[in-house]
Amino acid sequence: MTMNRRSLIGAAGLALGAPALQMAQAAEGAAPAAAPPTAKAPPPPVTKILAEFIRSSTYDGLPENVRREGVRTFLNWVGVAIGGSHHETLDIAVSALKPFSGPPQAGLFGRTERFDIMNAAFLNGVSSHIFDFDDTHLKTIIHPAGPVASAILAYAEMHPVSGKDFLDALVVGIEVECRIGNMVYPNHYDAGWHITGTCGPFGAAAATAKLMGLDEEKTIFALGLAASQLVGLRESFGSMNKSFNPGRAASNGLFAAILAAKGFTSSEHMIEVRRGWAQTISTKQDWSQITDGLGSHYESALNTYKPFACGIVMHPTIDAAIQTRDEDHVKPEDIRSVDLKVHPLVLELTGKTAPKTGLEGKFSIYHAAAVAFVEGAGGEKQFSDRAVNDPRVVALRQKVHPVVTPGIDAAQVDMTVTLNDGRTLHRHIVHAVGSVEKPMTDAQLDAKFKDLADGVLPAAQAERVLRMCRDLPNLSNAADVTRAGVAGA
Incomplete structure (x- = not known):
């Protein structure tokens, strides 16, 4: 068998190594072989x-401000779960799931029905998010x-736990989901995932x-199944x-821990x-968002309430x-236009110009501005x-003009209201x-x-429930x- 010059150089490269091969190829007039990509540092075992953090946390080890915010978080959550308990969304979900529910192990806020703990977790989770009025980790x-x-x-109705242990677990769970969220946000969210449901x-x-007291291995399995x-x-x-998404996230996480407790592996x-x-669901992975300050800096202390x-x-x-409206005594009928300078995320998330239902109105900056002036x-x-279809609100939202403006943060707005008599009123909200x-x-x-x-x-x-939350x-x-x-308690 005969070999031409290029084949001989290629074969020799196996012995010469990459640098010599590249030199030989250059002398022959061929393009150098691409350098192998630099290997990424392996991620830490997050x-x-x-799992180690979950296992080691104690109520006594929580900083006082974290305990306080945990109580406020719980109180706010119970309030929104009660408030949403008779929305049409929950009525439909209760009706759909009742024939398939297991033993009546846990109750639903504001209602008389009892469900198995998996469905109760789902339904209370749905109820708490229906109004989009629940807590928010702004980062x-x-x-x-x-x-x-x-x-x-729901778990606590079957396996009684003290308020202190419950609060510790609540803080731990919030810390884990928010740190995982920090790791992939905003790329994961920008791709279209609802981050509450995924984290x-x-x-x-x-x-x-x-709360189950799982050992480290089973806690790892629970996280893997989640x-x-x-x-x-x-x-x-x-x-x-x-609202299905946080409800399902609740039952999915509970499901994961229950399986892991019996040795179901991951x-x-x-x-x-x-x-x-x-690495599957995001182009960003900032591992330090999980590891830095874990156990000393708490994301739950940054929780906010709507x-x-x-x-x-x-x-x-x-x-x-x-x-x-209140300080300048503005009436809706006096308004010619409402001009808003906003961050791009405002129109991306809430750009519905003509909402027909209350749920759609929650994602309409036009409705939000109009109803605030009217009511x-x-x-x-x-x-x-009712509010979304109020003729006064519908008329005013057509005068609302949001414009994406460089320099405006997602937490800000620059509002200019022009009145029919030509006067202008200005508000710039930073926080x-x-x-x-x-x-x-409080x-x-x-x-x-x-x-x-x-x-x-x-x-x-x-009032009695509120005091218990406090x-x-x-x-x-x-x-x-x-x-x-x-209901009826």
Whole structure:
């Protein structure tokens, strides 16, 4: 067999090595072979690291501010779960699932029905998100409590746990889901995933594993099984499907921990490996967001609570509209136009120009601005079918003109209101009420709770449930809150 010069050089390269081969190819006039790609540093074993954190956390080891925020998170979650308990969304879900439910193990806030704990976790999770009025971790736009609290409160009805242990598990679950969210946000969210549904199962599994006292290996399995149950796409926003996502995240995480407790195995590196969760669903993986400060810096201390029952990016606009209405005594009929300078995310998430239902209104910056001027509020009543179809609101939302503007943060709005007499009024909101920088007070949270419970529970019963939420660390059984919050209790 004969070899030409190029073949001989190629064969010789096997012995000469890559540098010599490239020199020979250059002398021959051929393009140099591409250098092999630089290998990425292997990720840290974050699944194991998180399992160790879950196992080691104690109530006594939590900083006081973290305990306090955990109680506020729980109170806010119970309030929104009660408030959403008789929405059409939950009525449909209860009717659909009741024939297939297992033993009546756990209750639903604001209702009389009892379900098996898996379905109860799902339904309370749905109820708590229906109004889009639940807590928000602003760094990721995760609604942390829905998946976690729904799962462990259902579990606590079968396996009593103290308020202190419950609060520790709640904080642990929120920490896990938010740190995982930090790791992949915003790329994961930008791709179209509903991050509460995708990160929520980790939080629910972590918190349930904590209450179960699972060893490290089984806790790792619980996290691995949670990784296989991500749920939720942003296309669901504006429909009942959106509240399905945190509800399903709750039951999926609970399901994962229950299986793991019996020895159902998973990969021990399910979050971090090449074909694991993070590298499959996101082009960004910042492992340091999981590991840095774990156990000393708490994401749950950064949780926020909504004064307005809609997407968080609309809150600055509602805040600005209410301030302008009240302080400048503006009537809707006096308005010629409302011009808004906003971040791109505002129109991406809430650009519905002509919502027909209350759920669609939660994703309409046009409706949010208009209803705030007309009714001077932004609660669940302002995002009802009635409000969305109010002729005064419909007329005014046609005068709302949001424009994406460089330099405007997602948490800000620059509003200019032009009146029919030619005057202009200006508001620039840097931090809306309900933000980390301008948080809702305890009194405001209590008022929100009572308003949500109004019409669902008698006032005395609502007050009793509220006090129990405030006293969570001192309860001998956290599930007493559910029992006090069902209809007829």
